[in-house]
Amino acid sequence: xxxxxxxxxxxxxxxxxxxxxxxxxxxxxxxxxxxxxxxxxxxxxxxxxxxxxxxxxxxxxxxxxxxxxxxxxxxxxxxxxxxxxxxxxxxxxxxxxxxxx
Numbered sequence: 001x002x003x004x005x006x007x008x009x010x011x012x013x014x015x016x017x018x019x020x021x022x023x024x025x026x027x028x029x030x031x032x033x034x035x036x037x038x039x040x041x042x043x044x045x046x047x048x049x050x051x052x053x054x055x056x057x058x059x060x061x062x063x064x065x066x067x068x069x070x071x072x073x074x075x076x077x078x079x080x081x082x083x084x085x086x087x088x089x090x091x092x093x094x095x096x097x098x099x100x101x
Contacts, residue, residue, distance in 0.1 A: 005100040008083070010038070016084030017097060019047040023078035026101040029070045030083070034093030037064045039086065042079045051080065064089075 008017035009032075028040055040063075045051035055063040058071045075081070083097045 007098045010095040013090035014087040019080045019082040029098045032094045032096040035091035037089040
């Protein structure tokens, strides 16, 4: 079984991990010391085009993370996922992220 994984160290606004295709259970992790708001996003459209990305919440409904976070998600249909920082949501530091299955 191969592992789908993307990692990124984000240090600016409007920056994102590479998108990966996930189906089933997956892990999402953010660490680092930062003053920013990061988001996990998904799209059902191929990222080679111009997909519409939508924020994904955790089990508590949180869709924006301003500190370290780790959770297991579930994607029943199969979709593209990425994590990152939207324009205007970054101040300083490094967000170290990992999305894997």
